[in-house]
Amino acid sequence: MDLLREQVWQANMDLQKHDLVTFTWGNVSGIDRESGLVVIKPSGVAYEDLSPANMVVVDLCGQRIEGELNPSSDTETHLELYRVFPQIGGIVHTHSMNATSWAQAGKPIPPLGTTHADYFYGHVPCTRSLTDAEIQQDYELNTGKVIVETIGQQEPLAIPGIIVKEHGPFSWGKTPDQAVHNAVVLETVAAMALKTLQINADVHAINQTLLDKHYLRKHGKNAYYGQQEHNEK
């Protein structure tokens, strides 16, 4: 648990390094699949006051197991994703500028080039709006549920992020560090997609062949990007 605390703390600090957060508007969690315990950032604590020791540990039902602080108010969203997607090990939520603007615009981000295709095997999806009932009761849990609904039958590690309509981006990965990596990619492709559309409003998604080439160049059994030990990264 100490290692995961350290990893989750480091991943939270990296959000700042990558300019993805203002104040406390972001959180990272990680899960230990053996014990089923989740380490997550405490709610509303300034980044300079975070440490591995004040990360909060909860179980998959949301019971606080270790720590004195309240866990992130988005904890129930994280837990829903961990329960439904056993292949993910870390989750990030931010209000990063460009991804949040796409979320506010309520539009999925189309794959317009190879930067996108290197990490996302298709559109970054955008959820539907929550109903009034979903907002009023169990809002954070329902946010998780609408993410799951939107991912549907897609492989979550092939679409390692989403934008929640009127809210902002969530991303994930096999580890907290990879979830942060994918949050940076999501923010970058969001910024590029807006600029691309400003240059050429008629542009459309790249074709499947180029998407396959780039995604599979970095992922899967025939990947040849990077050094052997990094192929899956």
Added chain:
Amino acid sequence: MDLLREQVWQANMDLQKHDLVTFTWGNVSGIDRESGLVVIKPSGVAYEDLSPANMVVVDLCGQRIEGELNPSSDTETHLELYRVFPQIGGIVHTHSMNATSWAQAGKPIPPLGTTHADYFYGHVPCTRSLTDAEIQQDYELNTGKVIVETIGQQEPLAIPGIIVKEHGPFSWGKTPDQAVHNAVVLETVAAMALKTLQINADVHAINQTLLDKHYLRKHGKNAYYGQQEHNEK
């Protein structure tokens, strides 16, 4: 008074840290409600030359009580807000890039997502233009009056900022530090709102249910964001 001088100086310095000011284009004040004295940045002094000692103290009528320097040229605007809104304890004025662009465009900033709803319980209002007479005589006082007119019956702490048409943003809070915090939020939501409209020109304000959920999650008696002692922050 020494504590307030320190707080107001620190809040002024924080404007720089948050990239809200160019040169001397910003000022923060704070009020001690018991004595009715206001501490404010001196006019046109470079940030590196500011210190708690050279902050200026004025009373609510604008008489200089302590300090050798002239107070900010916007002092009369601050004082009007303190006189009318007894619940506020700190005020910030900047020419931050995106909020000022909305002010120049003469448009209120609609609540397009939860980043906005976490802090502003509705549109960030935009004042009307001042009349020629209001500009020529008591300009800074009239700037305060048009802010008060625009806020109208709304609770100023629920709408902790405004954009003055053709000029720029003012924000406030219970303390100078919270006023700076709200200035950062205002600049951020202004930037996001522009990008959102560039992605989807047909977007409109989020519904009341989501606005309630996010605003009340952070504010008021049932707030559950953050740690207990931060709930009101």
Added chain:
Amino acid sequence: MDLLREQVWQANMDLQKHDLVTFTWGNVSGIDRESGLVVIKPSGVAYEDLSPANMVVVDLCGQRIEGELNPSSDTETHLELYRVFPQIGGIVHTHSMNATSWAQAGKPIPPLGTTHADYFYGHVPCTRSLTDAEIQQDYELNTGKVIVETIGQQEPLAIPGIIVKEHGPFSWGKTPDQAVHNAVVLETVAAMALKTLQINADVHAINQTLLDKHYLRKHGKNAYYGQQEHNEK
């Protein structure tokens, strides 16, 4: 001359501090009106290699008086402005992002708010294109002449900058330091004006009353911005 060398060197270094230059794409000069000598940055030398000692001194006819390096390739533009406008003491040229984009767009920057009005008493003008003949022979001198032609009967210190069509901004002031200050203002109002038009394409210049109020609040005999000794700054 040593003081002016130091001031011009410092002003050149400040272009970097204010993020106005890429590589060597900017230059500042200053004039000593008594001797009629101009100190200017050498051409194409990296900022880290500049020193007060390697600034170049030329007379108003462009003869190199001191220094071993070639003066900036834009020297003839600077000299023309010094010859025609005796009230200016420093000149800056940059390719700063937003002002250059307005220059490439070939449009004057309208005064859309008080940030602009605090420094520019009207539009930032945009020159006409040079003719083929003006480009082919004495290009840099003709660049100065078209600036002078565009300023026309306006007071250059009340319009302390211009954008040269298809090229970029020039600014000036009583001293090299004030010319840099105005270059920062010009870049800032250029960025704000673009964003303003993106929010509201129908916006137009502020009225004369507000322009008068803000410009004259900072400049002229009844100025009341800043501390007494700074009024003219």
Added chain:
Amino acid sequence: MDLLREQVWQANMDLQKHDLVTFTWGNVSGIDRESGLVVIKPSGVAYEDLSPANMVVVDLCGQRIEGELNPSSDTETHLELYRVFPQIGGIVHTHSMNATSWAQAGKPIPPLGTTHADYFYGHVPCTRSLTDAEIQQDYELNTGKVIVETIGQQEPLAIPGIIVKEHGPFSWGKTPDQAVHNAVVLETVAAMALKTLQINADVHAINQTLLDKHYLRKHGKNAYYGQQEHNEK
């Protein structure tokens, strides 16, 4: 070879300094024309782990001659350019924000001002899309071939960069350092061109006379920009 390793390593590090890369999304190579050996960044290695010693050496056929790491996955693109253009000595590939957005938009970048004309003697061309067959087999080699096809009869040192449709920019120069320099220019003119079009959608390329003036002021036998020893730079 040690000198070239050092130069290529330094040039790779400079991509970071100039904010052209996110994570490992960029690579620089250099060639020693005497031996025909190319030094290139290893694939997928973090910038902080790069050193002159772990740069990879390959021959013009792509055989690894020195180094234990896999060369950049874009190596075949670099090699094709070195084989066809004997006048170039360094190549850069990045996914820099603005140039990549133009690539995704599938549009050449028109010369809209002198910033562009100082370095690129005409449009920054944009390649056609690759065919499905070109993507599926020898993708990186075919990327090089489509660059060569697009440059056509133009002098590559007069058009020292290109944008590959749906992918991103490549640039080159006589040395790795100059290739990085041109990558910075390409990113800058890409950003300016977008802003220019946002201010004035009807703008068009500058005329040939101005293009000649600026390009030839910095390049060729009558260049007069910079100091004598820098004229070709």
